[in-house]
Amino acid sequence: MKLVNISQQFGDKVLYEKLNLQINTGEHIGLIGQxxxxxxTLVKIITGEVLADEGFIEFPKNQSVGYLDQYVRVDEQLTIYEFLKQAFAKELAIEEEISELYEKYSQTFDDLLLERAGKLQTKLDQSEFYQMDALIQEMAVGLGLDVLGLDTLLKNLSGGEQSKVKLAQLTLQTSNFLILDEPTNHIDQKTKESLQEALGNYPGTVLVVSHEQEFYEPFVDRVIDIEKQEKD
Ligand SMILES: Nc1ncnc2c1ncn2[C@@H]1O[C@H](COP(=O)(O)OP(=O)(O)O)[C@@H](O)[C@H]1O
Ligand SMILES: [Mg+2]
Structure with a gap:
């Protein structure tokens, strides 16, 4: 991924002027700065949530970004299971589309519908969709969420428990580029260690914003100080 000549300011405050940054596929990067x-903001520019004043981003083909923002509010009426299941939103949508295609076929007998359904089915078979429940269970046990019960509503969890659930959902997503903004806020030491281990073993690209050197140091290949990138 490449950030090219990114400039951004809010009012009079200039954040970056013609920032250039390259993150290679599979690289694990720590992003630091005051x-x-x-x-x-840079994270939001990468995820598309903020459109930079100037410049552009080049993504390699097939890159799918998973993003964890500790400050984003979750729908607290969901159970832990329902929330974790959202990691498979793409696959669930495909499953839905397949049933619609069969439904239409039963009325029209149009073979093209069957052909399309077959292609989508192959895609699902190749994904982790049919292991979804097992993967959710495994993740929940790994993070110690199973003791709470997967049908617990998110509104009944503490801040730290909610953080764990968000981490679990992120790790379940089939993305190949993870972005985490200050993931160690509100999590306990044990969760921090399992996150460190998960990120260390993660084969995709990682961009982690953190002020805790002891947290990111073991699993990053490179540290970028945003303040030292600003000007030539
Ligand atoms: N949407 C916005 N509107 C105005 N100012 C903003 C906005 N987003 C961020 N800022 C300002 O930009 C600066 C950088 O913010 P941020 O990217 O959150 O910094 P960091 O994550 O490094 O602490 C801060 O001064 C913040 O107040
Ligand atoms: Mg920040």
Whole structure:
């Protein structure tokens, strides 16, 4: 992934002027800098949540980004299971489309519908969709969420427990580029260690914003200080 000549300012505050940054596929990067330096904004520019004043981003083909933002509010009426299941939203949508195609076929007998359904079915078979429940269970046990019960509503969880559930959902997503903004806020030491291990073993690209050197140091290949990138 390449950030090319990115400039961004809010009012009079200039965050970056013609920032250039390359993150290679599979690389694990730690992004650091003072509070207010523009780390979260840069993350949002990468995820598309903020459109930069100037510049552009080049993504390699087939890159799918998973993003964890501790400050994003979750729908608290969901159970832990329902929330984790959202990691498979893409696959669930495909399953839905397949049943619609069969439904239409039963009325029209149009073979093209069957052909399309077959292609989608192959895609599902190749994904982790049919292991979904087992994967959710495994993740929940790994993070110690199973003791709460997977049918517990998110509104009944503490901040730290909610953080764990968000981490679990992120790890279940079939993305190949993870972005985490200050993931160690509100999590306990044990969760921190399992996150460190998960990120260390993660084969895809990782961009983690963190001020905790002891957290990111073991699994990053490179540290980028946003304040040292600003000007030539
Ligand atoms: N939507 C916005 N509107 C105005 N100012 C913003 C906006 N988003 C961020 N800022 C300002 O930009 C600066 C950088 O913010 P941020 O990217 O959150 O920094 P960091 O994550 O490095 O602490 C801060 O001064 C912040 O107040
Ligand atoms: Mg921030």
């Amino acid at each position: 509070n207010g330096a523009g780390k979260s």
